[in-house]
Amino acid sequence: MSGLVWLSRRETLRVSKLWTQTVLAPVISSILFIVVFGLSLGGRIRGGVNGVDYDVFIVPGLITMAMVQAAYANNSASIFQARFDRYIHDVLSAPMHPWQMTLGYTVGGAFRASAIGGSLLILSIPLVGAPVERPFALIVAVLLALVLFSSLGTVVGIYAETWDHTTFISNIVILPLAFLGGTFYSVDRLPAPWHELSHVNPLFYLVDAVRFGFLGQSDVPIWLSLGVVAALALPAYLWAQYLFSSGKRLKD
Amino acid sequence: MFRDDAAALQLRGLTKRYDDGTLAIEDFDLEIPAGSFFGLLGPNGAGKTTLISAVCNLIRVTAGEMLVFGEPARSLTARSWIGLAEQDINLDRFLTVRETLVYHGGYFGMGRDEAEQRAEEMIDVFGLREKRDVRAPKLSGGQRRRLLLARALMHRPRLVILDEPTAGVDVELRLELWRYIRRLHAEGTTILLTTHYLEEAEQLCEEIALIQHGRLIARDSAQGLRDHFGVERLHDVYVKAMQVS
Numbered sequence: 001m002s003g004l005v006w007l008s009r010r011e012t013l014r015v016s017k018l019w020t021q022t023v024l025a026p027v028i029s030s031i032l033f034i035v036v037f038g039l040s041l042g043g044r045i046r047g048g049v050n051g052v053d054y055d056v057f058i059v060p061g062l063i064t065m066a067m068v069q070a071a072y073a074n075n076s077a078s079i080f081q082a083r084f085d086r087y088i089h090d091v092l093s094a095p096m097h098p099w100q101m102t103l104g105y106t107v108g109g110a111f112r113a114s115a116i117g118g119s120l121l122i123l124s125i126p127l128v129g130a131p132v133e134r135p136f137a138l139i140v141a142v143l144l145a146l147v148l149f150s151s152l153g154t155v156v157g158i159y160a161e162t163w164d165h166t167t168f169i170s171n172i173v174i175l176p177l178a179f180l181g182g183t184f185y186s187v188d189r190l191p192a193p194w195h196e197l198s199h200v201n202p203l204f205y206l207v208d209a210v211r212f213g214f215l216g217q218s219d220v221p222i223w224l225s226l227g228v229v230a231a232l233a234l235p236a237y238l239w240a241q242y243l244f245s246s247g248k249r250l251k252d
Numbered sequence: 253m254f255r256d257d258a259a260a261l262q263l264r265g266l267t268k269r270y271d272d273g274t275l276a277i278e279d280f281d282l283e284i285p286a287g288s289f290f291g292l293l294g295p296n297g298a299g300k301t302t303l304i305s306a307v308c309n310l311i312r313v314t315a316g317e318m319l320v321f322g323e324p325a326r327s328l329t330a331r332s333w334i335g336l337a338e339q340d341i342n343l344d345r346f347l348t349v350r351e352t353l354v355y356h357g358g359y360f361g362m363g364r365d366e367a368e369q370r371a372e373e374m375i376d377v378f379g380l381r382e383k384r385d386v387r388a389p390k391l392s393g394g395q396r397r398r399l400l401l402a403r404a405l406m407h408r409p410r411l412v413i414l415d416e417p418t419a420g421v422d423v424e425l426r427l428e429l430w431r432y433i434r435r436l437h438a439e440g441t442t443i444l445l446t447t448h449y450l451e452e453a454e455q456l457c458e459e460i461a462l463i464q465h466g467r468l469i470a471r472d473s474a475q476g477l478r479d480h481f482g483v484e485r486l487h488d489v490y491v492k493a494m495q496v497s
Binding site (some may be wrong): 005017081091 | 270305308309310311312328329331332334336338340342343344345346347351355356358359360361362363402464
C-alpha cells in the first residue's frame with residue numbers, strides 16, 4: 001500500500017504547490033459567476049427558478065462545473081506532463097499494482113476538485129445563503145462526479161500527444177455540456193426539442209443530482225441522475241485501470 | 253524470495269517488436285551473475301535501452317522470459333530489487349531534491365522515517381546538500397545527473413541498471429560517479445552499465461557484452477575480448493565486432 005499512499009501524496013502535493021493555479025483561480029472565476037449572474041441578474045428574474053432565488057439556483061451547477069473541470073484538468077495535465085518528461089517511469093517501474101496507480105492519480109483529481117468545491121460551498125453559504133438539503137445525495141453525486149472526471153482526465157492524459165489534446169476535451173466537450181446541462185437554467189422550462197435534447201447530455205444528470213443535494217429538488221428523479229452518472233463513472237474508471245494494467249500508450 | 257544462488261538477471265528468448273514493426277531485440281539470451289559489474293556496449297539503436305526498459309517494466313515485451321534473482325521481472329518483488337538511472341534526465345519537475353528521493357523511496361515501499369533518513373544520506377553522498385530544497389529544473393546538468401543516480405540507489409536495490417550514466421557530464425563528475433559506482437559494487441551490488449565510452453567499460457566492468465541489431469555478438473572480459481579478436485585495444489574489438497556482425 002506504500003506506493004499508493006505516496007503516489008496519492010505526490011499528486012496532492014502538486015495541487016498544493018500550485019494552489020493559486022489549481023484552486024484559487026477556479027474558485028475566483030466561479031464566485032464571479034455567482035456575483036455577476038446571480039446577484040446582478042437574479043434580481044430581475046421574478047419568483048426565481050422553481051421557487052428558488054436565481055443566485056441560489058445557479059450555485060450547485062457552478063460548483064459542479066468547477067469541480068468536474070478541475071478533476072479532469074488535474075489528471076490529464078499531471079499524467080501528460082509525467083509522460084512528456086518521462087518521470088512516469090519512476091511510477092511504472094516501482095513495485096506497485098496497476099490498481100494502485102489508477103487510484104493514486106484519481107485521488108489527486110478528487111483532492112483538487114474537493115478543495116475547489118469545499119471553498120465554493122463555504123463562500124456561497126454567506127454570499128447567497130445556499131442550503132444543503134440532502135447531504136447524503138450530495139456526497140454520492142460528488143463522489144461519482146470525481147471518479148468520472150478524474151478517470152476521464154487519466155485516460156486523456158495517457159492518450160494525448162500534445163497539450164492541445166488535453167485542453168480540447170475540456171473546452172470543446174466538458175465546458176459546453178456543463179453550460180447546456182442546466183447550470184444556469186432549469187431544463188424543465190426549455191421548449192421542445194431542447195428539453196428532450198438536454199436529457200441526452202450526461203452533464204445534465206450530474207448537475208441535477210448535485211442540485212438535488214443542495215436544494216432538495218430536481219428535474220428528474222434522483223435515482224435516475226445518480227444511475228446515469230454511475231453508469232458513466234464505472235466504465236471511465238475501468239478504462240483508466242485497463243490502460244495501467246495493459247500498459248497501452250504508457251509502455252511502448 | 254531473494255536467492256543468493258540465482259543470477260542477478262536472466263533473459264531467455266527476449267524479443268521486442270515495436271508497434272511500427274521495428275524489431276529491437278530478437279531471441280536475446282543473457283545471464284548476469286549476482287555481484288558482477290557487467291557492461292553492455294553497442295551503437296545507437298543496438299537495443300540496449302530497449303533491453304533495460306523491458307527488464308524495468310517500461311515496455312511490453314513481445315516474447316521471452318526475464319528473471320531477476322530468480323523472480324519474474326514483472327513481479328513486485330523483482331521490481332523492488334532493481335534501481336534504474338535512465339539515459340535521459342527524467343526528474344519530477346514539481347519536486348525538490350529531497351522530495352524526489354523521499355517519494356521514490358515511498359513508491360518502492362519505504363516507510364516515511366526510513367525514506368527521510370535515507371534521502372538525507374543520499375543528499376550528502378552525492379553532494380546535493382545545498383540544493384536539498386531546490387526543484388529539479390533549477391539544478392545544473394551535473395546536479396541533475398547526480399540526483400538521478402541518487403534516486404536509482406535510494407531504495408538500496410540489489411541490481412542497479414545505469415543507462416549511459418556519464419553521458420554529457422564533465423571529466424570531474426565522471427570520475428566522481430565512477431568512484432561511487434565502484435564502491436557500490438564493492439559492497440556487493442550487481443551493476444549493469446551501458447555506455448558509449450569504451451574506456452569506461454574497460455575501467456569498470458568485469459565482463460562486457462557487445463550487442464548490435466538486438467543480438468548478442470560477443471561476451472567476455474575486456475582482456476578476453478581483445479584476445480578473441482586478436483587486437484590490443486577495446487576500441488579495435490568494438491570496431492571489428494561491429495564490422496563482422
